[in-house]
Amino acid sequence: EAQVTQNPRYLITVTGKKLTVTCSQNMNHEYMSWYRQDPGLGLRQIYYSMNVEVTDKGDVPEGYKVSRKEKRNFPLILESPSPNQTSLYFCASSSKTSGAWNTGELFFGEGSRLTVL
């Protein structure tokens, strides 16, 4: 079954304790992205990756890191989480690009709800 898998789905942690949210897709998609969803703010892009070893910042990259060592995996790293990073996080992937444009359907994972105390 084609899917995007995120882990953990739920996490409560404390300020400053490094954590990683994993994301894996089995569709051989080149493009992967991380979004955070907050009430009233919609989906905001954190980082995206056009292919292995190619990443770029989205709208809200501060406090996050990513890596794309393999095509299927795109982990999100919070080196020193703070309470303002409490949010619902979605990983997504897509296959189609048209030149320099992302024009494909985004397949989202089920989301990871993170609480930072």
Next chain:
Amino acid sequence: GENVEQHPSTLSVQEGDSAVIKCTYSDSASNYFPWYKQELGKRPQLIIDIRSNVGEKKDQRIAVTLNKTAKHFSLHITETQPEDSAVYFCAAPGPNSGYALNFGKGTSLLVTP
């Protein structure tokens, strides 16, 4: 993202009525405009998209129209049903990169029986 504005933020309609959600974008070079539906507690899913070489696209009860000159696009849902109740997001690529897909803040649609 800042380059995509979506209105209204909430919309309540009676079953059978039509619903229209509008989005504007800032990057005139944007060429792809998807709409996603997110049901309560679920992940967003694509419902329809349009590319800049057409002005309208329909899929059963939903349609999207695009006005490139005015830089806005709209989602139209006809004969609404209670299962259409969800949050709808528009999106557009850019402005700094065509790979950055920015979403509007969402419209919470409630269809009452």
